[in-house]
Amino acid sequence: MGDDHYLATGPRVGIRHFTAADRTEFTARARESVPLHRPWLSPPVTDAAYDGYFAKLQEPTREGFLICELETGGIAGFLTVNNIVYAAFRNGAVGYGAFAHAAGRGLMSEGLRLAMRYAFDELGLHRLEINVQPDNERSVALARRAGCRLEGYSPDFLFIDGAWRDHERWAITSDMFEAA
Incomplete structure (x- = not known):
């Protein structure tokens, strides 16, 4: 595949939407990455779980992106923008994860910046929020590194890995992104 299937590219990665055909590679990478991801997140590791995840990403309040290495086309990580609200709010909640083989190489930083640019320019959002377990x-x-500011702390915010987990709220606006 050429670069034309990417929504945006940087020096080392490109972002593109999920497809049904990504199931095998995605779930294999997710299974390899369980020790890295737990207890923070649980991406789909089975075909059925991927199919459900993929179906949810088709909802109008969600956007899903795969972060792929340009050199190989392989999936390095993933990013979703959930709970997209337009009108006066124009906000979305970002979630992400690197796969173990790509962790620590700066690929997610590059991919996150590309996805933020896409969310601000193409989706017309003004603000992106990232909720992270401290x-x-x-x-x-x-x-x-993406330029987000710490905005607050939310006790018992999300039910993850069998328990309600506290989260810090990080956010960035389109104006902050442009200034960075």
Whole structure:
């Protein structure tokens, strides 16, 4: 595949939407990455779970992006924008994860910036929020590197890995993104 199937590209990665055909590679990478992801997130590791996840990403209040290495086309990570609200709010909640083989290589930083640009320019959003468990140091560092500001703390915010988890709220506006 050429670069024309990417929504945006950087020096090392491109972002594109999920497809049904990504199921095998995505679930294999998710299974390999369970030790990295737990207890922070649980991406789909089975075909049935992927199919349900993919179906949800087709809803009008969601956008899903795969972060792919340009050199190989392989999936390095993923990012979703959920709970998209337009009108006066123009906001979305961002979630993301790197796969183990790509972690620590800066690919997610590049992919997150590309996805933010797409959300602000193509989706017309004004604000993106990232909710992160405070002990998830890699995810907090990624939000910080992307130019997000810490806005608050939400106790018992999301039910993850069998328990209600506290989260920090990080956010960035289109104006902040442009200034960074």
